[in-house]
Amino acid sequence: MACRIGCGACCIAPSISSPIPGMPQGKPAGVRCVQLDENNLCRLFNDPKRPTVCYRFDYDPELCGSHRDEALENITILEAAT
Numbered sequence: 359m360a361c362r363i364g365c366g367a368c369c370i371a372p373s374i375s376s377p378i379p380g381m382p383q384g385k386p387a388g389v390r391c392v393q394l395d396e397n398n399l400c401r402l403f404n405d406p407k408r409p410t411v412c413y414r415f416d417y418d419p420e421l422c423g424s425h426r427d428e429a430l431e432n433i434t435i436l437e438a439a440t
């Protein structure tokens with residue numbers, strides 16, 4: 359199993375404290391990253407400006423679930439617990 363292309367839940371649900379191009383303060387939980395395009399793909403995927411935290415976020419079958427909505431819900435719960 360691998361990351362669902364076009365899911366993008368991990369670019370919306372979690373807060374990101376490091377600067378993102380276009381979001382210098384990072385982003386709050388539940389806010390769509392400005393670098394997430396209309397197909398839910400990262401505009402910075404192969405760009406060195408992509409935050410390190412994004413490279414580190416790995417597909418996790420339990421967290422990502424079987425559907426985007428499941429991933430959004432699971433990541434939101436995890437975010438609230440940490």
Ligand code: SF4
Pocket residue numbers: 360361362363364365366367368369415416417418421422429
């Ligand atoms: S939440 Fe999981 S499946 Fe969805 S884009 Fe992120 S890593 Fe991929």
Ligand code: SF4
Pocket residue numbers: 368369370374378391392393394395399400401402403408409412
């Ligand atoms: S920079 Fe790319 S990978 Fe990181 S949260 Fe934004 S869209 Fe997602």
